[in-house]
Amino acid sequence: MRDHAAVLFELREVGVERGGRAVLDSFSASIPEGSTAIVGPSGVGKSTLLRLLNRLADPDRGEIAYRGRSITAYEPLALRREVSLVPQLPALLDGTVESNLRYAAELAREGLDVEATLARAGLDPSFADRDVSQLSVGEQQRAMLARALAQRPTVLLLDEPTSALDHAARDRIEAALAELRREQEVSIVLVSHEPEQARRLGDQVVEMPA
Amino acid sequence: MSASIHVALWQVAASLVLVALAAAISFWQRADLERDILVATGRSIVQLTLVGYAIKLIFDADTIWLVLLLLAVMVFFGAITARHRAAKVPDSFGPLLIALALAGASTLGLVVALGIFDPTPRYLVPVGGMVIGNAMTASAVALNRLGDEMADARARIEATLALGATAREAAAPTVRRALRSGMIALVDSTKTTGLIFFPGTMVGMLLAGASPTDAVRLQLILLYTLLGSVSISALTATLLAYRHFFTPAAQLREL
Numbered sequence A: 001m002r003d004h005a006a007v008l009f010e011l012r013e014v015g016v017e018r019g020g021r022a023v024l025d026s027f028s029a030s031i032p033e034g035s036t037a038i039v040g041p042s043g044v045g046k047s048t049l050l051r052l053l054n055r056l057a058d059p060d061r062g063e064i065a066y067r068g069r070s071i072t073a074y075e076p077l078a079l080r081r082e083v084s085l086v087p088q089l090p091a092l093l094d095g096t097v098e099s100n101l102r103y104a105a106e107l108a109r110e111g112l113d114v115e116a117t118l119a120r121a122g123l124d125p126s127f128a129d130r131d132v133s134q135l136s137v138g139e140q141q142r143a144m145l146a147r148a149l150a151q152r153p154t155v156l157l158l159d160e161p162t163s164a165l166d167h168a169a170r171d172r173i174e175a176a177l178a179e180l181r182r183e184q185e186v187s188i189v190l191v192s193h194e195p196e197q198a199r200r201l202g203d204q205v206v207e208m209p210a
Numbered sequence B: 001m002s003a004s005i006h007v008a009l010w011q012v013a014a015s016l017v018l019v020a021l022a023a024a025i026s027f028w029q030r031a032d033l034e035r036d037i038l039v040a041t042g043r044s045i046v047q048l049t050l051v052g053y054a055i056k057l058i059f060d061a062d063t064i065w066l067v068l069l070l071l072a073v074m075v076f077f078g079a080i081t082a083r084h085r086a087a088k089v090p091d092s093f094g095p096l097l098i099a100l101a102l103a104g105a106s107t108l109g110l111v112v113a114l115g116i117f118d119p120t121p122r123y124l125v126p127v128g129g130m131v132i133g134n135a136m137t138a139s140a141v142a143l144n145r146l147g148d149e150m151a152d153a154r155a156r157i158e159a160t161l162a163l164g165a166t167a168r169e170a171a172a173p174t175v176r177r178a179l180r181s182g183m184i185a186l187v188d189s190t191k192t193t194g195l196i197f198f199p200g201t202m203v204g205m206l207l208a209g210a211s212p213t214d215a216v217r218l219q220l221i222l223l224y225t226l227l228g229s230v231s232i233s234a235l236t237a238t239l240l241a242y243r244h245f246f247t248p249a250a251q252l253r254e255l
Helices: A047-055 A077-080 A097-107 A114-119 A127-128 A136-148 A167-183 A195-201 B009-028 B036-060 B064-085 B093-113 B121-152 B153-160 B167-192 B198-205 B212-245
Strands: A009-017 A019-034 A035-039 A062-067 A083-086 A154-160 A187-192 A204-206
Touching: A009 A047, A019 A047, A035 A167, A035 A195, A047 A062, A047 A077, A047 A083, A047 A154, A077 A083, A077 A136, A077 A167, A077 B036, A083 A136, A097 A114, A097 A127, A097 A136, A097 B212, A114 A136, A114 A167, A114 B167, A136 A154, A136 A167, A136 B212, A167 A187, A167 B093, A167 B198, A187 A195, A195 A204, B009 B036, B036 B064, B064 B121, B093 B121, B121 B153, B121 B167, B121 B212, B153 B167, B167 B212, B198 B212
Parallel strands: A035 A187, A035 A204, A083 A154, A154 A187
Antiparallel strands: A009 A019, A009 A062
């Protein structure tokens, strides 16, 4: 059991509606520091939940606290640099992998060691000069992870980071995440529809009701 | 600047032969445009005749206030017309109205302040009409593109917001492309002017008996004035309108 100080996110009776349909309905959960996997079938609002945690969206009902304070008390842009979301579909900016990393680092006003950041995401240094349009989906996923790491976030929100990848690409991303977990500098909240993956990567597993 | 010419009604009527030719081609090739051609011809006769009388009234009154009233009406209806092209942009009327008003006021103010044109109805009415008309087209094209791009680039914009970028930073590539779209048509036509086509003012002046030198000089002034107004209107409209896609907390609105 973790103490209160170790709780990252506390969600109380959170509800979200889109187009008159409940995407999340009175959802409550406690997400501690470390690595948490959120599992559940498609369409239960896992991606929506992640978007709530760095305020890309706000709930219609309920409350979300981050490190004991209401999430709305944080300045949204500063919160997003600290709690970084890597979306399910890669969406890099035009240019090279390095230019994407530099863009993210400059937004967070962080210095950047390109090689070290690429390595943390499981990419070798040759990727720095690669144009993002020339990357496979798996490489783009890892470039997205590297871009998020370039901001030195304290929390990483990962939305299905290995979806639509072959086994080899999935293993490389999982290895990179396992290494991040060992470093223990970054807490990870990961959404997955695979219970096996959730168990491999999560210290704690939160199941979302169907 | 030029000797005036008289155009008789029978000459206008004779030019309708070419309208009949257009309708015949449409009918022959089943383009289904005969009705539109008829409506367009009818509207052009009615609208231009009414505008002709309005301009005559304003010229005869010779007061700046009537000119300003006419330009304000043009800005208002221009914004309404452009709004239909910008259907995917929420609440686009406000940005369009401000864009057209600013483009018209700044470019006309500048050409008068520089002494290029006298602040009289004879110059301000036709130049103002061209300035506002081109500004309307440019801002409508720019916002049309903005609406399409914001929908297409939604994932990328949200991924950029997720890094802590401001709405402006996240939308910057989209705004840039929208602005380019609004300006590119006039920039391209300015590049090819005189080579591929003769612009309307020059043709009008030559037909009215002006010297080619005067016709060319006036045409250049108008092209550069229009470039200014098109840039200002497209820039203003896109910079004001992109904000409507975001909440104050820099979230993409659900549309």
